[in-house]
Amino acid sequence: MSLVERQDLIDTESLAWSGGMGSVGDYIALLKPRVMSLVIFTAFVGMMLAPGHIHPVLGVVALLCIAIGAGASGALNMWYDSDIDRIMSRTQKRPIPAGKVSREEAFAFGITLSIGSVVTLGLLVNWFAGAFLAFTIFFYVIVYTMWLKRSTPQNIVIGGAAGAFPPMIGWAAVTGNVSIESFVLFLIIFIWTPPHFWALALFKCGDYKAAGVPMMPVVAGETSTRNQILGYSVLLAPLGVSPWMLGFAGSFYGVASAVLGLVFLGLAFQVWRVREGDAARKATIRLFSFSIFYLFMLFALLLAESLVMGL
């Protein structure tokens, strides 16, 4: 069948097309800008802590590529998850469920940016960092979004690795390899992810249940989730101090991270202890909010110390 014949089959009287309604802002929303900002920040800290030197222009290019790569992962995540995003109140206003961007448009956008960011990082900075970024996108889209998210309550535990890689990629952009220090930065975010997400899942449990996503509170119950939140928090508190113990952060960081870790642990204990009513809900919201502040502060302190040391 030729293209001309195919054209003739189209009913020209009803050619109203629902696509093409996405504004520039809708496409920016596909990149999950809030997640992207955390990725840029942690990658920047990884770059600043890395030994050696990178030209500032190449540093900006590396950060831009890591940010775009993370955004592309977000767009591909929204492409694949558009069916469950329609159900959950937290995600209903995303561009695809809101009918502003079609799934095909989001897919094309995500793939184009993925390839573009990886190739640009490889060509302009180094291919190890480029390959690492490609692996991170693969891990987030294929391993987490397409495989783990709908099949196991351990989804965000394993999938959390994708969100923990950016400081390692930032480090790799400077040094061309990875090291124990960058792995510790990875581990902090990796171990931080379960208590952070499960605190959210505890007060959004109904959403995940309705969408059929096997988050820990849905599958194992709230009691088991609270136990595991406390368990991961016990691991996280000393891990947060480990950059100082391993000698790549100063004593100010050591003291501050210990205090922050104790507060985290205290809030996780509250979530574990208070299990009924409005007080329980408030405890989970408090832990969720503080977990964002905690991670931001650890990396901000590492950054501040590296800047002060460099003066």
Next chain:
Amino acid sequence: MTGEEKGIKLTEEQAKRRRARSVAIALTLGALVLLFYVVTIVKMGPQIMSRPL
């Protein structure tokens, strides 16, 4: 056959949004060209002026 009679017809809003997206894509491509130019200069460094003819 004229273009106005056949094919997908965009509404006024769709055409407006497509124009905005096209401008954004053009600006992005322009920024990429500039980026590759600047990085080329950065990578060549001062040696760019002392190459044998």
